[in-house]
Amino acid sequence: MRNDAMIFDGLQCGHFDRAVFESLLKGTVRCVTVTLGFWENAVESMDSIARWREMARANADIVSIAQNAADIDRAVAEGKLALLLGFQNAMLFEGRIAFVELFADMGVRVVQLTYNNQNDLGGSCYEEHDSGLARYGKEVIREMNRTGILVDLSHVGNRTTLDAVKFSQKPVAISHANADSLYPHKRNKTDDVLKALKDNGGVIGCATYRNIAGDHYCASVDNWCDMVARTVEIAGIDHVGIGTDRSHNTTQKDLDWMRTGRWTRGIDYGAGSAARPGKAPPADWFRDVQNIGEITDGLRRKGFSAEEVAKITHGNWRRVYEASLA
Template sequence: MDSHSVDLHRRATVVDGLVFFSDGSTRDMLTGGVSAINVTISEMGADFEQALRDCMAWRQRCAAPDSPWLLVEKADDIARAKQAGKLGLIMGWQNGKPLGDQIDRVALFHELGMRVIQLTYNEANLLGDGCLEKRNAGLSDLGVKMVQEMNRVGIAIDLSHCAPQTCLDAAHHSSKPVLLTHANANAVITRPRNKSDEVIKAVAATGGVVGCSIHAYLSWRGDPRQQPLLSDFVANVKYIGELVGYEHVGIGTDFPSVDTYEAVRHVMVMSRTKYAKSGGDFSDAFGDVMEARYPVETPTPAQFPAFTHALHQAGLTDSQILGVLGGNFQRVFAQAWAAA
């Protein structure tokens, strides 16, 4: 890696917009120079009680003596984590299911430290339709009220797994920036979970950010002999940057933060069996091998500096790269987390 990319990565405050699981390990993230990560702290189908337990468990982990974690509750905490040499934890969900139909739970979970909620996972819930629902019905009336309450208390709205109409409805009804924490452009690589130009523009119009992802379910071009490459990630960054502006682009790897990928074998099996429409074709080609789901150049978060090098080689300016690496997510989190 060239010296300029090394220096640029060292200067950056790196934010990963989506980490789908963590067993508490910070090793590879800190090795890769990452400052903060949005961790999915609950399983996709978790209910209210389980979500409460997960919040409390992570709060205790962060509060433990000599913890390598720093709980991020306001945007300035991300810079604090970098300065302290810790990994900032942004508590998030990938499904609004634990909210049920109780709007007052939004404020409760905010008080416990929740800062990002994806409205739906792949299927429909009480808030709206997920991306694998054929009907594409959008937000429910309850979903609109939840969006408004999340705006009020200061929880960022994630639309990554939402149906197209759900994304458009949420962007329309939100008074604050909304996010696609981990998604790519269908115009670059057509996958069930990627987003149309219309959705990307709607998110950007709110001031939001699209976290371009390296995960194969979003970045695989369909060749059974070739897993994703870092060039596929760069292609999405450049396309979305040119479409709506680089200030609306970030990184959402969909990595886990674990000591060993054996810790997420259950997730690999779940994604292959329960959600075959999303990535079953890739799993058929490569099996349950987590490393194969990421570019050959970046099999783990420890290789995060390779993103900086690839973006520099692709011709992005230093300012654009610093924004993509984390500055853009920091800006939007500051806006989304401010109480209305």
């Protein structure tokens, strides 16, 4: 495999199984952050960790759970898929600062500060008013930095995101989002946020999720790579990666849980809308999981050098992992 052909995906979700793992490996993915939860409390989150450990043991010939960059390197050398355990909300900490270290000890390596709602750490992208990073949010970031958990800001409001980028002493991630200036959406990030990411040393993982990428950028891999190239113009070649937000084997029940959890009896469309209420179809070029491997050639066709392609496909993520998972 060429060095620039290997892919690290900053976030995927859904129900994984051996077939998914095999498809990712066929698509040259060698590291992926998997979503273990959205609205779950501490005990439910521990149940999810236990399930993932059991699944990793059952598929130990092709996957391994990684704790740091060295573990990822080892998995790559063995031809396996490295799994980083992540959560898309900080509810697993339940307001207890000591739980950050406990979950780090259990192997959690990526946590998003907020999901789709305001919480006690800060503001969400969907709140009418973004409160900014709370005092407790600062304490959690400080503890995540100390214990080797990467701070994820994907669904976080832009003001809270800027606060977190500036406060964190280690590189942060916007694991699965796009530039708002390229496709306007509340889930996407404004240019000032992406430029601040440079000073922090962090990475944005460009997403293929149709609701936040749009039909044009989903129409072909070349169109999507054009979005990546334009994101590089904003954030810099060292701060852009891949974070597809690909969902595996999800049902309407899963979608309802992601969008409404336990917090409402009403209807919430998440990143969708009344006009597009259901599950968004995958990008036209990304119908099969292994199609992710087409990104590499797409980036080459955009004129990126082999070194630049390698940075986007995996190198920038590895640098952040080495700095933040230690």
